[in-house]
Amino acid sequence: MEREELAGWLRLTLTPGIGDRAARQLLAAFGLPPAVFGQTAAALQQVVPPSQAQALLAEPEGLARQVETVADWLRAAEPAGSRHVVTLADPAYPPGLLNIADPPVLLYVQGALPAIWPPALAIVGSRNPTPQGLLNAREFARSFAQAGLTVVSGLALGIDGAAHEGALDGAAPGALATIAVVGTGLDRVYPRQHLALAHRIVEHGLVVSEYPLGTPPLAPNFPKRNRIISALSQGTLVVEAALKSGSLITAGQAAEQGKDVFAIPGSIHSPQSRGCHALLKQGAKLVESAQDVLEEMRPLEGPRRDAHADSDGESAMREDGLLGALGFDPVSLDALVARTGIAPADLQAKLLEFELRGDVARLPGGLFQRIAAG
Amino acid sequence: MEREELAGWLRLTLTPGIGDRAARQLLAAFGLPPAVFGQTAAALQQVVPPSQAQALLAEPEGLARQVETVADWLRAAEPAGSRHVVTLADPAYPPGLLNIADPPVLLYVQGALPAIWPPALAIVGSRNPTPQGLLNAREFARSFAQAGLTVVSGLALGIDGAAHEGALDGAAPGALATIAVVGTGLDRVYPRQHLALAHRIVEHGLVVSEYPLGTPPLAPNFPKRNRIISALSQGTLVVEAALKSGSLITAGQAAEQGKDVFAIPGSIHSPQSRGCHALLKQGAKLVESAQDVLEEMRPLEGPRRDAHADSDGESAMREDGLLGALGFDPVSLDALVARTGIAPADLQAKLLEFELRGDVARLPGGLFQRIAAG
Numbered sequence: 001m002e003r004e005e006l007a008g009w010l011r012l013t014l015t016p017g018i019g020d021r022a023a024r025q026l027l028a029a030f031g032l033p034p035a036v037f038g039q040t041a042a043a044l045q046q047v048v049p050p051s052q053a054q055a056l057l058a059e060p061e062g063l064a065r066q067v068e069t070v071a072d073w074l075r076a077a078e079p080a081g082s083r084h085v086v087t088l089a090d091p092a093y094p095p096g097l098l099n100i101a102d103p104p105v106l107l108y109v110q111g112a113l114p115a116i117w118p119p120a121l122a123i124v125g126s127r128n129p130t131p132q133g134l135l136n137a138r139e140f141a142r143s144f145a146q147a148g149l150t151v152v153s154g155l156a157l158g159i160d161g162a163a164h165e166g167a168l169d170g171a172a173p174g175a176l177a178t179i180a181v182v183g184t185g186l187d188r189v190y191p192r193q194h195l196a197l198a199h200r201i202v203e204h205g206l207v208v209s210e211y212p213l214g215t216p217p218l219a220p221n222f223p224k225r226n227r228i229i230s231a232l233s234q235g236t237l238v239v240e241a242a243l244k245s246g247s248l249i250t251a252g253q254a255a256e257q258g259k260d261v262f263a264i265p266g267s268i269h270s271p272q273s274r275g276c277h278a279l280l281k282q283g284a285k286l287v288e289s290a291q292d293v294l295e296e297m298r299p300l301e302g303p304r305r306d307a308h309a310d311s312d313g314e315s316a317m318r319e320d321g322l323l324g325a326l327g328f329d330p331v332s333l334d335a336l337v338a339r340t341g342i343a344p345a346d347l348q349a350k351l352l353e354f355e356l357r358g359d360v361a362r363l364p365g366g367l368f369q370r371i372a373a374g
Numbered sequence: 375m376e377r378e379e380l381a382g383w384l385r386l387t388l389t390p391g392i393g394d395r396a397a398r399q400l401l402a403a404f405g406l407p408p409a410v411f412g413q414t415a416a417a418l419q420q421v422v423p424p425s426q427a428q429a430l431l432a433e434p435e436g437l438a439r440q441v442e443t444v445a446d447w448l449r450a451a452e453p454a455g456s457r458h459v460v461t462l463a464d465p466a467y468p469p470g471l472l473n474i475a476d477p478p479v480l481l482y483v484q485g486a487l488p489a490i491w492p493p494a495l496a497i498v499g500s501r502n503p504t505p506q507g508l509l510n511a512r513e514f515a516r517s518f519a520q521a522g523l524t525v526v527s528g529l530a531l532g533i534d535g536a537a538h539e540g541a542l543d544g545a546a547p548g549a550l551a552t553i554a555v556v557g558t559g560l561d562r563v564y565p566r567q568h569l570a571l572a573h574r575i576v577e578h579g580l581v582v583s584e585y586p587l588g589t590p591p592l593a594p595n596f597p598k599r600n601r602i603i604s605a606l607s608q609g610t611l612v613v614e615a616a617l618k619s620g621s622l623i624t625a626g627q628a629a630e631q632g633k634d635v636f637a638i639p640g641s642i643h644s645p646q647s648r649g650c651h652a653l654l655k656q657g658a659k660l661v662e663s664a665q666d667v668l669e670e671m672r673p674l675e676g677p678r679r680d681a682h683a684d685s686d687g688e689s690a691m692r693e694d695g696l697l698g699a700l701g702f703d704p705v706s707l708d709a710l711v712a713r714t715g716i717a718p719a720d721l722q723a724k725l726l727e728f729e730l731r732g733d734v735a736r737l738p739g740g741l742f743q744r745i746a747a748g
Contacts, residue, residue, distance in 0.1 A: 252736025265639030362626025
């Protein structure tokens with residue numbers, strides 16, 4: 001990016017009172033930053049309140065220094081080209097972020113910027129997890145990475161760190177293993193305990209921030225960046241979370257963005273499971289394994305195949321009669337009548353027999369499910 | 375009950391091939407047992423298949439001996455009158471059982487038969503629970519009993535036994551603490567380890583069986599009696615259960631009977647939680663405390679009060695503005711607009727502020743929830 005172009009974008013983000021929503025509205029109204037800053041106060045006031053229009057006319061304090069800082073930071077990249085400032089107007093800007101109301105105007109990115117942003121899942125959770133919670137985060141992340149998904153998290157201590165590490169363990173060479181969305185400037189790794197982890201992430205993934213270089217850890221920035229974690233992901237898994245926690249904010253943002261929210265249950269006596277249980281009560285999907293999550297993700301990867309809809313119906317009949325027709329998914333009596341042609345009363349008698357034998361379980365909602373042996 | 379009357383009912387239950395459904399149909403068609411046995415084969419064939427009609431014409435083998443056995447058993451009750459044979463035609467028959475397709479024709483009951491069957495909750499679960507599972511069963515049962523509910527279970531080892539014990543601990547003197555629905559004849563306590571518990575239950579509750587005196591523990595009878603456990607209860611709580619388990623059958627029957635199914639979550643690595651998680655995936659209600667269950671039961675006890683609908687709306691405004699209007703239940707933005715009259719955009723800004731302060735959580739489905747301090 002040319003220094004002048006960079007200066008225009010930085011000026012937009014550094015102008016006091018101009019947030020991501022207002023910046024996007026200005027860009028939509030006038031075009032690129034030079035065009036925005038070429039407007040009169042009157043024109044700007046068509047889009048933003050007078051005080052903000054006034055602020056846009058003056059160059060913000062410290063702009064020249066910040067342009068210098070960013071240019072130096074880009075130049076110091078090792079390997080060369082591994083640091084990026086990605087603007088809303090850049091084709092490399094992650095499309096998932098464009099679907100939210102307040103996409104960051106600029107993203108600072110360190111790592112190998114992908115041509116196409118990969119399918120990703122967020123894993124978030126407590127900074128004070130249980131030992132089992134840490135293991136779960138690591139194992140789920142490893143499985144997601146092995147399945148070819150990028151794991152997005154927030155580089156925090158606890159669940160976040162374990163998720164990044166699991167993804168680094170599981171990813172194929174060359175894959176974008178994991179993305180850390182941080183709440184500080186990219187020149188300020190936080191927490192310091194994750195400095196080595198951040199270096200490993202940059203080698204096999206990305207570290208991303210919306211905050212200007214030099215931004216220290218500030219409490220309000222952490223929940224705010226959570227919307228980026230969920231927006232970069234097709235779903236968000238909460239591994240362990242207390243009731244008052246940033247993870248619940250991320251989960252809420254994921255749900256608002258129309259994404260799946262998954263939660264791992266735990267003991268009713270564990271404070272670290274209360275947040276997950278609250279989410280589950282509100283309709284989040286209970287998951288016991290990475291497979292549970294991956295099954296929900298399939299529709300996004302291609303047309304989903306109903307295991308029993310067509311040809312399988314017949315072959316099942318040949319295999320093992322009713323048990324074959326049952327398959328291993330929950331199924332209603334009506335669906336079984338349709339699949340097998342057996343009269344409802346006979347079917348119910350047969351199902352009771354299987355139930356008493358332990359081959360079939362009766363589930364809430366009048367559904368039956370075949371139980372796998374062993 | 376007169377010996378002749380008893381003989382008629384016993385003959386109905388002892389006639390080979392006549393199950394609970396057929397018996398109920400015969401009673402509905404012809405009246406009390408003497409009327410049934412006064413019919414011709416032709417008349418009986420209007421209701422049951424020819425082979426069953428034929429069987430009804432002959433007195434079943436061993437009837438006289440069984441009448442003697444039951445009469446002796448009733449006579450031997452200590453205290454006198456504490457043993458009962460309750461027929462479908464008896465006003466003391468539990469109304470909850472009349473709503474299922476195959477209510478038992480006879481119930482053998484030991485304990486003080488109630489004039490009105492009390493509001494009850496079933497607690498079921500694994501015969502091989504974790505130590506925490508046992509404690510949970512006991513604590514939930516104690517809380518339910520303290521709240522005035524009768525706890526119904528199956529007298530099995532593990533969760534069932536702990537539930538009965540918790541209910542005995544928690545119930546007020548004179549209350550019907552707990553009901554054990556067993557799968558053997560009432561003269562055959564099973565398992566033997568629960569003999570002392572069964573005696574305590576009879577003193578403060580009921581032991582109930584649909585099986586003739588002398589019936590030994592037979593595998594198919596145990597899942598079958600589960601329908602009685604769920605039918606006597608307004609809801610069924612599964613504390614811990616493996617995937618293949620009788621508890622899931624009980625839960626399925628409860629759901630089929632239109633009753634609530636509650637499940638306690640646990641570690642995803644605990645086999646004893648898999649059944650609960652399967653139920654939760656299918657829509658059972660996740661509960662973390664007895665209070666969670668009692669809140670769901672309230673509508674059955676009387677009209678439910680919406681904590682924020684009417685007068686509270688105003689007082690909340692006086693109390694603490696928006697936080698008061700939020701209450702502690704999840705609430706949608708639309709509902710908050712209606713409650714407060716604040717414009718949606720302003721409301722969202724305010725909610726974000728609370729969220730960042732940790733006073734409000736954003737939940738899936740666009741809901742907001744106030745978080746209690748401490």
